[in-house]
Amino acid sequence: MHLGIEKNSGVAFEGMNNPDQPVRPQPIVSQCLLIQTEADWGQMPEGLHRNAHRWVFREDSFDPVTRVRRGRVYQSYGTTQPDSVVVYRDPTPDSLGKTVQAVTHTRLEMYRYIACTALLAVPNRGYGMAFVVGSGAGTATYTVVQIETLLTGDVMVTLKERSALGVIPELNEALIAENSRKQVRQALERAVNSAFRETAVSVVDQCRNAIAAVLGHYLAAEEPDKAARMIGSELMPLGTMMMERRKEVCGSAALIVARMHSRGKSNEQAIKGVPEPNDDDAQFAVHALGLVLRELGWAR
Known part of the structure; x- marks a missing residue:
């Protein structure tokens, strides 16, 4: 035809x-x-x-x-x-x-x-x-x-x-410290824009950045005297801190995404023989980001 x-x-x-x-x-x-x-x-x-x-x-x-x-x-x-x-x-x-x-x-x-x-x-x-x-x-x-x-x-x-719609929930900015809102919002927007529109490695990377931003600003609000260290921290130690605070769901999600991100590096693949993140891994990372927002109560 x-x-x-x-x-x-x-x-x-x-x-x-x-x-x-x-x-x-x-x-x-x-x-x-x-x-x-x-x-x-x-x-x-x-x-x-x-x-x-x-x-x-x-x-x-x-x-x-x-x-x-x-x-x-x-x-x-x-x-x-x-x-x-x-x-x-x-x-x-x-x-x-x-x-x-x-x-x-x-x-x-x-x-x-x-x-x-x-x-x-x-x-x-x-x-x-x-x-x-x-x-x-x-x-x-x-x-x-x-x-x-x-x-x-x-x-x-x-x-x-x-689609990332329905997976990454809308951010309830009223619950976030005023000086943290812009950075958290921008990190989430980058993750949403990359979801299923970029390579799996890029999606995992943006979700890692977004989860790190969310947890960093969340912990900074709890311990203002350590705010600078919390906000600038990598995702792996932030996930460990959440585990220590008995927020196992958030901590576990953060640690898994952090591990997945490292698999996107060629040297990690060569040394440990791990596979590069695929589309299913990217989808998991997007869901993990939504899960973290819901667990912290930052989702509408």
């Missing part, structure tokens, strides 16, 4: 051999990217008019409760974008199939795509990989959970959203 996006109006067309019939109702269409290597995170889609040869995602359904999205994926057709396509002037049952002529047909310039068979050639067909939908600064990241080939030849994907 072919998909076409008219150059001037953005109207979508489709067809088995050519995108010559307008789609009704008009679908939601976005650029998309399968993350196959760490370098792909730095190659986000630029937008239709900046690069029309990117893959395209056509949404068929979205469940706001489960955050599951289903749709068809297309790849660029040919090397020329936009391309000239002959379409029906009046795509009614009486006119479909008629010989191309000026009375019944017209020619439009459109960005043209075809079913994304390239996705089927990816190892394991991309299952479990990150899949970005959107372009520029407006992107959302999903995990590929299923791929099907339809009777029309279209490639249908089922995606599960990756």
